[in-house]
Amino acid sequence: MNSPLPHPATGPQDFAGRAVVVTGAGSGIGRATALAFARRGARVLVADLNADAAAETAALVGGLGADVVAVVGDLSEQAVVDRVVATAVDSFGGLDVLVNNAGIMDSMAAVADVTDAEWERLLRVNLTAPFLLTRAALPHLLATGRGAIVFTASEASLRGSAAGAAYTAAKHGVIGLTKSLAVTYRDRGIRTNAVAPGGTITNIQVQADPEGTGPRALAGYMGNVGRPAEADTQAEAIVFLASDAARNINGAVLPVDGGWSAV
Numbered sequence: 001m002n003s004p005l006p007h008p009a010t011g012p013q014d015f016a017g018r019a020v021v022v023t024g025a026g027s028g029i030g031r032a033t034a035l036a037f038a039r040r041g042a043r044v045l046v047a048d049l050n051a052d053a054a055a056e057t058a059a060l061v062g063g064l065g066a067d068v069v070a071v072v073g074d075l076s077e078q079a080v081v082d083r084v085v086a087t088a089v090d091s092f093g094g095l096d097v098l099v100n101n102a103g104i105m106d107s108m109a110a111v112a113d114v115t116d117a118e119w120e121r122l123l124r125v126n127l128t129a130p131f132l133l134t135r136a137a138l139p140h141l142l143a144t145g146r147g148a149i150v151f152t153a154s155e156a157s158l159r160g161s162a163a164g165a166a167y168t169a170a171k172h173g174v175i176g177l178t179k180s181l182a183v184t185y186r187d188r189g190i191r192t193n194a195v196a197p198g199g200t201i202t203n204i205q206v207q208a209d210p211e212g213t214g215p216r217a218l219a220g221y222m223g224n225v226g227r228p229a230e231a232d233t234q235a236e237a238i239v240f241l242a243s244d245a246a247r248n249i250n251g252a253v254l255p256v257d258g259g260w261s262a263v
């Protein structure tokens with residue numbers, strides 16, 4: 001027989017009192033995720049590069065009656081990462097859930113056309129920044145005895161035809177990070193999973209060259225994408241993976257794409 005859920009009275013997705021950090025929470029999937037956690041009673045740290053966007057999300061989260069604090073800065077900088085963790089611990093007394101969501105799109109360029117600057121920025125923001133934040137957060141996630149980490153990966157984590165070379169490589173790296181964390185810390189109370197969103201209606205923008213030279217130029221690309229989804233479809237999956245309902249799910253990559261990855 002399965003063991004009972006830890007919070008049978010309130011449901012497995014109840015986050016009352018738990019401290020959650022959501023990166024890229026100023027917009028799109030991150031904002032929807034911050035709100036979804038707040039609706040379940042979490043205390044939320046909103047982290048984003050964009051000060052106005054972060055303040056707007058913090059006001060929305062606070063409007064739901066949740067404890068909220070915002071940290072503004074570029075998460076590819078160690079000092080900002082350290083500030084996020086210190087603020088969560090100072091404000092909430094610890095850290096239970098880390099959602100590594102912030103990310104940027106590339107120019108859809110094929111390998112031959114990727115500049116050093118684009119490659120380095122994409123890898124820095126989409127892969128190194130979540131690594132830095134996870135490393136800094138780990139002692140606090142371990143201290144809870146039931147920490148959860150969720151990455152926002154991408155359809156481009158699963159295939160070579162969903163973005164340019166730099167974004168695709170970075171997002172495949174996110175899956176490697178997810179699995180490494182899942183295996184390394186599974187016996188120490190931390191679960192790590194990822195969502196792989198398909199096309200989702202947010203403010204994300206293809207950088208620099210809207211035509212690109214990579215996969216988007218391939219015939220049939222758009223036909224396989226499917227209908228773009230609302231950001232809250234990603235948020236609900238992220239909340240689920242962080243919740244006790246997913247207590248036996250670790251190292252999983254969940255496509256949230258309406259079936260794009262099944263094509």
Ligand code: NAD
Pocket residue numbers: 023024025026027028029030047048049050053073074075076101102103104105125129152153154155196197198199200201202203204205
């Ligand atoms: P978005 O642009 O609406 O939101 C991203 C947020 O991240 C923005 O508020 C931005 O200011 C913030 N951000 C970007 N770089 C940052 C940095 N260095 N430091 C701090 N904050 C930073 O985009 P979104 O679509 O909600 O993107 C969220 C995640 O979803 C990203 O990792 C993206 O790669 C992934 N994703 C999105 C889609 C989609 O179709 N929208 C599909 C697959 C994966």
